[in-house]
Amino acid sequence: MIAHGIVRLIMRHYDDLTISRVLTRRPPGSIPDFPLDKVLTNSLDELIDNSDILIECSGDVFHGTEVIERAFQAGLPVVTVNAELQVTTGSYLAGQGFMTEAEGDQPGSLAALHEDALAMGFRPLVYGNMKGYLNHNPTPEDMAYWAKRQGISVDQTTSFTDGTKVQIEQVIVGNGLGATITRQGLEGLASTDLNESGSVLGAMAERLGQPIVDYVVPNGYPAGGVFLVCRHDEDQAPAIQYFKLGPGPYYVLTRPFHLCSLEVGKTVRRVLSSNKILLNNSTAPTLGVGAIAKHAMKPGQFIERGIGGFQFRGEALKLSNNPDHVPIGLLAGTTLKRAVEPGQLITFDDLDMQPSRALDIVLAQRELLAKPAALSVSTWAPGLRGMVALGG
Structure with a gap:
């Protein structure tokens, strides 16, 4: 699509x-x-x-x-x-x-909204996503029905429904924009009023002393967009209230759509x-997305899919607290070496994994992250002529 x-x-x-x-x-x-x-x-x-x-x-x-x-x-x-x-x-x-x-997509939309906010003098505290529906363990039958109705694949539908996609989206935003998480799996507040929910998340970020990424599950107002919770200069408060963003101190900026392609x-x-x-x-991420078992599984069980499958879902986590976790993006085509229980975070010791360039990169990156002084950032500045190609 x-x-x-x-x-x-x-x-x-x-x-x-x-x-x-x-x-x-x-x-x-x-x-x-x-x-x-x-x-x-x-x-x-x-x-x-x-x-x-x-x-x-x-x-x-x-x-x-x-x-x-x-x-x-x-x-x-x-x-x-x-x-x-x-x-x-x-x-x-x-x-x-x-x-x-x-x-x-939501990460790019949040990054664009972030640039707009900074240009207007706002200081972002929360990078938020609006999740229309959430079911951590949907059935294959339900996902097949909704996939056909929406015209997308079953695995895409499943990753959207079980929350894996929103966890992935918020992690890239956190790493790219220097934000963190309040807890593994994010807060995911049920919300009837985005301004109230935004104030709750903004206060969490200030207590933490760092911007955060998270999401809300709206009830009673449209979902599907992204939002920021920000502060601004106190002497601008009267003008911002006149501009219909409320009395502060937390201001919610929304982008109510993301139009993908x-x-x-x-x-x-x-x-x-x-x-x-x-x-x-x-090049120096602090967050990742681990794989959480949806149900009990036995040794020898084959894992056809990680993202969008019915065996695992993804949760945002801090890399420093989970050095042995397997990114959910690497689970496809692996086999369990030992039994796992519902809710268990999967580590490299749990799996037999086929060689791949992606696996090599992840393992090498883990070594680099364990030695921050060894990290380096390359620069790149070619001339471009303006022809587009797609990889699909």
């Missing part, structure tokens, strides 16, 4: 950009409804050789990591619509080349014009 939408957008509304190639792992002839069928390719070399900037929107941690590394070897900048990749291998990749998450072009233009990163997982 994302790739289709981006291609249509750029074809019809961006005269200065051209879709050169679209990488797919399916036979190109098997996608008859794709807007530009002649650009479909199975060749990563062909994608890279014909691109000046790459949009990675596969939603696949393993495949996406390999594609981005190849793009960096060729000196290409990368725009991602892949928060799952960002929180798994993104911190390593951010040190190897230019990579930014796109505006449109329709907004990605803004970030492409940002990179081409100013070479500025909107958001990534940072």
Whole structure:
């Protein structure tokens, strides 16, 4: 859905950009409804050789990591619509080349709202997400029904419903914008009034002495957007109250929509014009997303999926408190070595894992995070010409 939408957008509304190639792992002839069928390719070399900037929107941690590394070897900048990749291998990749998450999904929308808030003199305390519905352990039957009704895959529907996606989204925001969490799994306040809930979260952040990321589950007002809870200068309070944001001291700024593929072009233009990163997982993350067992499982059980599966869900956690946890983005294709109980956080000792570049990166990153002095940040500043390619 994302790739289709981006291609249509750029074809019809961006005269200065051209879709050169679209990488797919399916036979190109098997996608008859794709807007530009002649650009479909199975060749990563062909994608890279014909691109000046790459949009990675596969939603696949393993495949996406390999594609981005190849793009960096060729000196290409990368725009991602892949928060799952960002929180798994993104911190390593951010040190190897230019990579930014796109505006449109909640993390990019929060980063854009953050920039607006700073330009107006606000000091963000809370980076918030609005979650329309939450069920930590949905049934396959329910997810199949809603996936068909919404026109998206079952695994996407499941990751949205069980809370994994919102945990991933908030972790990349926390790492990228220097915020933390109040507890594992976030607060996730039930909310009938966003201003009241925002004040509660703002007070938590101030007691903690650091901005936080979190989410609310609205009841009685529309969900689906993002929000900030901020402070401002005391002498501006009368003007801000006149501007209808209330008496303070906490002010809630909202962006009531995120339009996914329709907004990605803004970030492409940002990179081409100013070479500025909107958001990534940072080269020195403090937060991760661990895997929590949804039910009891036996040794030898195969794990087909981590994100979007019916065996595990993701929870935000502090890396310093959980050095042995397995990122939920790495669980696909693994096998349990020992029994696990409902609610258990999965560690590397619990799993047999197949070799992969993503696994190598995560293990190497763990070693680096244990030795902060060894971290380094690379810089990148090429000239760009303005052709777009997609990795999917």
